[in-house]
Amino acid sequence: MPQPVDKHLISQMLIMSTLWKLSFLFALIPLAVGYLILTSFASPIAFGLFIGAGWAILSRLIPTRGFSFPNTPYSTDLIHELNEIRIQEPTCCDSAEIAWETIAVRCQNCKASHLDRARPDLGRLRNDGFIGRLRLLFLDGHPIINNNLDD
Numbered sequence: 221m222p223q224p225v226d227k228h229l230i231s232q233m234l235i236m237s238t239l240w241k242l243s244f245l246f247a248l249i250p251l252a253v254g255y256l257i258l259t260s261f262a263s264p265i266a267f268g269l270f271i272g273a274g275w276a277i278l279s280r281l282i283p284t285r286g287f288s289f290p291n292t293p294y295s296t297d298l299i300h301e302l303n304e305i306r307i308q309e310p311t312c313c314d315s316a317e318i319a320w321e322t323i324a325v326r327c328q329n330c331k332a333s334h335l336d337r338a339r340p341d342l343g344r345l346r347n348d349g350f351i352g353r354l355r356l357l358f359l360d361g362h363p364i365i366n367n368n369l370d371d
């Protein structure tokens with residue numbers, strides 16, 4: 221379902237961006253707890269906590285493309301660009317309806333592309349059930365389709 225580019229979408233993006241940043245803090249807790257236990261005695265569970273949390277943090281620090289940092293699917297630049305599109309009067313056609321489709325922001329009326337960016341997995345209702353949640357876990361909210369592979 222294409223999502224209309226409106227205030228609701230922008231606020232949703234801002235919330236997801238904040239949650240994504242907060243998840244660093246939540247990952248630091250098991251990392252610290254695991255480390256503290258490991259300093260006194262060798263517990264396999266503590267080691268699991270330590271490497272699990274460490275891996276979660278590392279996977280987010282390593283940039284996937286264009287050396288963007290931090291490696292968030294909800295970057296401030298993207299939110300800013302979307303807000304610009306929302307504010308500006310669309311010039312593509314008379315009854316423009318700008319919405320974010322899976323691969324790009326396009327006008328629903330004339331299909332003109334306004335922003336060539338795939339939509340990240342927002343906190344939205346999913347219709348692909350368990351597989352979709354599994355995919356979300358693997359991709360960390362990043363869109364599965366990447367338009368900027370050639371960059």
Ligand SMILES: [Zn+2]
Nearest residue numbers: 312313327330
């Ligand atoms: Zn249009």
